[in-house]
Amino acid sequence: MPRTLRFDAVLIQAVIAGALSFAHLHDLAAAAGQDGWKAWAYPVSVDLLLVAAWRRMRADAGNRDAWLWFAIALVASLGANVATAGMLDMNNVPAWLRIVVAGWPALAFLGGTLLAHAHTPTPQPEPAPAPVEHRDPEPVADLTVERAPEPAPELPPAEPAPQEPDPEPAPVAPAVTVPPALLDHARKIADAHHAQTGTPIDAATLRARLGVPPALADSIALQLA
Template sequence: MTKNQAERAAILTAGIVIIALTVAAFWLSYAHLADVARQHGLAKSPERAWAWPGTIDLFILAGEVLMFRAALRGAWDGWAFALTAAGSLGSIALNVAGVGTDTLSLDHVVAAVPPTAALLAFGALMRQVHGLVTGTADAPEPVDESVAVVAIERPQPGDPAPEIAPAPAPAEVPSTAVPSPSAAPAVPPALVTHARKLADAHRDKTGEPIGTDVLRVRLGVPASMADAIAAQLA
């Protein structure tokens, strides 16, 4: 098993455990609040007694989902945080108060555990989902490692020697002159295609065009090759 496969298996296992914990904690908290409702005014209406806890516990669900949406946008939603806090504190307080004042302190702890666990488990679940979504969005695309093969014709025995034109006299070139584009190294089309994907992803993430230095580092090519690729992307 590779490292990535082990990480995926760990995330999947943690997600299953967190979902089971969230469901169990919410059910225990909800059922206890339904018992409290039956003992304080809703004994004659089982339907209303079971619906009443939703007016508290569902605030946690709504607030966590809104906070998750805000996190995906890279923003902060104070209203979502207020909904989550109100629902969580209200659920914990009513679960504990429903035990009564003439009981042992351990009974109050037992009543407080499910709503607290529901809050923490649901928060952990949203964090896992957020990590998976943002991790997938920011993951670099796979590198196309196909290399263009250039066929080189080798001279065969008996072929006439190629004519070589005399080299022209070198011209004086200022030290600040820019090399001619014709001197740029040949770039395989597959490498240009991959570089264009990197440039698009960089522009979507930063809002700026990708630089030559970034191309050189990300592609692992010499500076001259990175300049030639940048010229084709421009």
């Protein structure tokens, strides 16, 4: 597809400014005694030195020599523009200006040579990114909480079955026959013991008090109970 032409205002302005600066440098060189093709070579030399210094500054912003030669070329261009604006008598140029114009080719050659052979810093390679270590994902703990089984519904307590009263034990007949007199004496001892201690007399104490055999003492205690 054919490209459409588009006018760039900045580019047009740069062409006009360059043409005017070129003409002013030519007129100043011609007024300083550099006639013919030499007068046209001076603007080319100034502009080329200006461009070379600018390119070196773009490549190495810390190069002081590039800034110096850029300033020299810019002063030469601005000086020619101001000088040709009526500040100097172009028909009677001072001697110092003739010397500057005559020495400019050597100065421009020195600046161009230094700029062309200036050391260009080597860009440092960017460090390679550290390899990313791929790790297997750690197993995620199962946070599922097991629900405890629900307790069975409580049943109402069963009513206890009515219990029949225990039958009263039948009185045990004394194994040994106790004489009535001995039984009366034993009852007196038991009453005295109960009055003193507040507890019924047992068979062992009764046997010790009466001095009777164990079987007889048991029979007496059974009858006194």
